[in-house]
Amino acid sequence: MxxxxxxxxxxxxxxxxxxxxxxxxxxxxxxxxxxxxxxxxxxxxxxxxxxxxxxxxxxxxxxxxxxxxxxxxxxxxxxxxxxxxxxxxxxxxxxxxxxxxxxxxxxxxxxxxxxxxxxxxxxxxxxxxxxxxxxxERVERTEEPPVLKERSLPSRIQALVIGASTGGPKALLRISKALPASLKVPIFIVQHMPKGFTTSFAQRMNDESAAPVKEAQDGMSIEKCVYLCPGDYHMTLRQGKIVLNQEAKVHGTRPAVDYLFESAAQMYRRELVAVLLTGMGKDGSEGMREIQRLGGYTIAQDKETSVVFGMPRQAILSGVVNEVLSLDDIGAKVKQMVR
Structure with a gap:
């Protein structure tokens, strides 16, 4: 190169x-x-x-x-x-x-x-x-398409969690612009990004979205808005509150998507929907496995609209995805779920 x-x-x-x-x-x-x-x-x-x-x-x-x-x-x-x-x-x-x-x-x-x-x-x-x-890529074309886990979208949704890495900021802004001003459920986001930059990104999302967007803080009570995990912290959910920690990096990153997904699975169980967007590596797959185990629903971004098809691909190949959608279709589905 x-x-x-x-x-x-x-x-x-x-x-x-x-x-x-x-x-x-x-x-x-x-x-x-x-x-x-x-x-x-x-x-x-x-x-x-x-x-x-x-x-x-x-x-x-x-x-x-x-x-x-x-x-x-x-x-x-x-x-x-x-x-x-x-x-x-x-x-x-x-x-x-x-x-x-x-x-x-x-x-x-x-x-x-x-x-x-x-x-x-x-x-x-x-x-x-x-x-x-x-x-x-040549090998991928000859692979049998992975079998998606058949499951219906929950009739009652209590929360939405989103994970992203490379290419994520642009994708997240696109999704957030489509959100209504009033959300019926909270949205929690982990975007791989260093400390300090997440503050600016949360502000940018808040400026461009009709829904309120906040950079998460330790001990915050969960409300019906969008929470972005701060850089250099893992975000977990416990007893109706946001809990941040600086435990060891997972997959070489802090924040890690898996931390959020796994704790959200415990809290919301079958009333949780997870979305895994573009990004390199394999963060998010184990969290999706836990969401699946407890009855939640999982969506991955497709290869064609991902900047890097690493995280979604790993989750799909791990058999922990219910649905694969383009970025625009994810945006439409998220809007439908939260309004």
């Missing part, structure tokens, strides 16, 4: 390039010092498979550059963002960035955990050039 690295800091460009060049099958084909320089390279040179784009730059910033790249090319973009740019980063995700990487606090002493997260995000972003030749 060829990557174009765009950052106004020469030091940052070198660090990112060195890290990427250590990855197997990854090559930094070019670097750019600002958005204008990046667009010039894209117009003149062989197109990369992915653009790694800094949020804040002189001459032409990350948002304006992203808009131009999405207008002119079908190339995935991953943003490089500092916590101080969290609102702009959320905007970038709504404009079509596939994901973002939070810049390390101390770039002279980068932690192994940051590097692993960085590598995971880069290698899991689907690219146009890689799609036709991926062996796993």
């Amino acid at each position: 060829n990557i174009l690295v765009v950052d106004d800091s020469a030091f940052m460009r070198k660090i990112v390039t060195d890290l990427l060049e250590r990855m197997p099958n990854i090559h930094v084909s070019n670097t750019a010092r600002n958005g204008q320089h990046a667009l010039k390279l894209l117009a003149e040179a062989l197109k990369p498979d992915l653009v790694l784009l800094d949020v804040e730059m002189p001459v032409l910033n990350g948002l304006e550059t992203l808009k131009e790249i999405k207008r002119l090319y079908d190339i995935p973009v991953v943003m490089l963002s500092a916590l101080s740019n969290k609102d702009i980063t959320i905007e970038a995700l709504t404009l079509g960035a596939a994901d973002f990487v939070e810049k390390p606090i101390n770039i002279r002493e980068i932690q192994d955990e940051w590097i692993q997260d960085f590598y995971g995000k880069i290698k899991n972003i689907p690219t146009q050039r890689r799609r036709p030749v991926r062996r796993t």
Whole structure:
């Protein structure tokens, strides 16, 4: 995979390039010092498979550059963002960035955990050039379609839980825009996102949704609104309240979808519906298994509308999904369930 690295800091460009060049099958084909320089390279040179784009730059910033790249090319973009740019980063995700990487606090002493997260995000972003030749995709086409668990949607629904990762912010905004102002059940969301960024994302969702959206806090009494789990915390439900904790990461992430799904299953049992959206990895499958065991209903996003078909695919192959739907169909179904 060829990557174009765009950052106004020469030091940052070198660090990112060195890290990427250590990855197997990854090559930094070019670097750019600002958005204008990046667009010039894209117009003149062989197109990369992915653009790694800094949020804040002189001459032409990350948002304006992203808009131009999405207008002119079908190339995935991953943003490089500092916590101080969290609102702009959320905007970038709504404009079509596939994901973002939070810049390390101390770039002279980068932690192994940051590097692993960085590598995971880069290698899991689907690219146009890689799609036709991926062996796993050829195998998938010959696989027998997985058998979905036959079960009717509960006649009485008490709560809805949603899990998402890569590609999730844009999908969640699309779903939240369709929500009515008055919800008849609470909605709980875990989106894999670092601390601080979830505050901005909850605010963005609240601004664009008719329904009230809150970043969850420990001890909150559950009301009929939308709750987004804060970054760096797991969210569980207990006795009508939200309980946050910082227990060990699950699947390398905190928050983890499984924590929410499993506790919600215990609380709402057969009156619970779970939705698993786009994202890399396998978070959510075990939680869906528990929801199924206790009589709840589970929905997974389909491959065609997922940015990364990792989490939904794992759940489907694990036999814990009742229904596979496109993002638009999920939005319509959620609206129907909560109004």
